[in-house]
Amino acid sequence: MTWPRLAERRASLPICRAATRRFIDDYVVDGHVPVEAIDKLRTERPPIKGITLPGMPEGSPGMYGKKTEPFAIYAIGRDGAPSVFIVV
Numbered sequence: 001m002t003w004p005r006l007a008e009r010r011a012s013l014p015i016c017r018a019a020t021r022r023f024i025d026d027y028v029v030d031g032h033v034p035v036e037a038i039d040k041l042r043t044e045r046p047p048i049k050g051i052t053l054p055g056m057p058e059g060s061p062g063m064y065g066k067k068t069e070p071f072a073i074y075a076i077g078r079d080g081a082p083s084v085f086i087v088v
Contacts, residue, residue, distance in 0.1 A: 024041070024042065025042060025045075027041055027048070027051065028050030029041070029051055030051070030052040030076075031052050031053035031054060031056070032053055032057070032060035033053045033060075033061070034053070034060065034088050035061070036086065036088045037051055037053075037085060037086050040086055041085075047078060048075045048076055048077055048085075049077065049078060049080070050075075050076050051073050051074065051075055051076065051085050052073070052074050052076060052082075053071055053072075053073050053074075054074070057071060070087045070088060071087065072084055072087050073086045073087070073088065
């Protein structure tokens with residue numbers, strides 16, 4: 001089985017060829033998510049599948065450029081619905 005299919009099965013998320021998808025504890029972290037959001041996730045341990053920062057915004061961790069606006073990090077609910085988790 002390929003990595004995207006394994007990730008899809010483990011995260012119960014649609015296939016997304018995200019090179020930045022990681023699993024931290026029991027959560028999926030998708031995208032160039034800032035450490036502040038990961039720290040909040042690990043501290044609060046909410047009942048969600050994981051968090052994501054859509055796209056590859058300039059100035060996000062690992063990306064070129066300067067951060068020009070706050071990043072909205074989204075929670076992926078158990079039902080797959082997104083909601084704002086934190087803005088950093």
